[in-house]
């Protein structure tokens with residue numbers, strides 16, 4: 405029997421994860437503005453920083469291009485700060501950047517679900533106390549329910565929840581954009597269609613993978629789009645009905661199982677081990693042959709993204725750490741799927757021992 409494919413974009417969420425309406429874990433004492441995509445939330449913050457006269461920004465070296473573009477478009481100069489082994493901005497590197505260049509706003513990313521390490525938090529707090537804004541990108545930590553005092557908080561919701569669009573921004577007196585406009589309807593329509601087609605493919609009701617092109621078309625439109633739009637009504641309805649506790653429990657259970665299985669493989673290092681019990685977005689691993697491992701998994705229908713590919717600039721490429729692989733552990737999967745990933749990695753490791 406062919407095994408079902410694992411990973412890649414979300415198909416529609418199953419009823420098992422629809423619950424009684426609850427407040428989402430990122431809402432504590434105030435409501436955010438809900439926008440269509442994470443880049444729009446970052447654009448809203450970047451415009452505010454530029455309007456307030458800020459001209460430069462510090463952000464982690466390990467980042468996705470989409471996070472930098474909104475600030476570049478506002479004419480800000482970006483200084484990339486080195487990261488530690490878990491890919492979080494290093495406190496020491498931030499301190500020496502400040503010593504060299506002075507204080508500037510910081511975009512801090514809770515990449516791979518990491519909690520902000522105390523030493524980094526201390527520096528970020530003192531930056532804020534000096535009147536300089538700190539922005540937290542919570543895209544990878546949206547299910548961790550804990551208050552945060554950073555000046556601005558943003559997240560892309562559409563990346564790690566089964567939504568056609570969605571993002572939030574806290575901290576701006578940003579008018580809630582006109583909801584009647586209803587999101588970027590072309591992108592929302594394409595992503596809903598693609599998700600349905602993917603579900604039909606996984607059920608065996610379709611043979612073609614046309615959904616891949618449809619997802620890509622939606623991303624292309626979003627890449628070209630620079631306006632800020634509200635999240636769609638479709639996502640608003642879904643957000644109000646998702647069972648966040650069940651989503652978190654499933655992620656933690658899968659990540660724990662997968663991490664335990666990979667611990668026996670000496671060539672694999674778990675990059676976000678600390679996040680395993682706090683609803684991580686993926687289980688992220690490094691190894692000396694990540695790219696070959698990825699090819700092996702892809703050939704067996706297990707799709708693991710690389711977050712993120714190195715940028716084009718040679719200076720940043722030189723400082724970039726080796727690639728890491730993000731293993732899917734979300735609500736769509738169970739221990740059987742995790743065991744399959746473990747078995748495939750063991751098979752890969754055996755193969756390479758034989759070929760040495």
Ligand SMILES: Cc1ncc(COP(=O)(O)O)c(C=O)c1O
Nearest residue numbers: 441442443468470471541543560
């Ligand atoms: C950490 C992080 N922040 C922001 C974004 C931008 O989100 P969106 O693609 O919804 O614009 C992404 C997208 O990949 C991301 O990974």
